[in-house]
Amino acid sequence: MATFPKAASPSQQPSGSEDEDPSLDEYDLYSLAHSYLGAGGRKGRTKREAAAHTNHPSPGGHERKLVTKLQNTERKKQKAQL
Secondary structure, eight states, rough: OOOOOOOOSGGSSSSTTTTTTTOOOOHHHHHSOOOOOSTTTTTTHHHHHHHHSOOOOOOSHHHHHHHHHHHHHHHHHOOOOO
8 A cells, every 4th residue: 555755844744643633544644734636626616616617508509500500501602692
């Protein structure tokens, strides 16, 4: 099993580890001393902020695709008439 690296300086160690709950093992102490910031996920935002800044579903469906298709059809018709 892999072992976790020790903290670089004593300031990163949890203070008062003797006063901590005796049920905490080395992995628990490491997770308390080193906060994990995931690689992306919500990008440092809260769940509420992440939910507010998402791609919301469009009730109309593929509007941009349909508009582009109709515009291209009109262009082709105009070229054919010339």
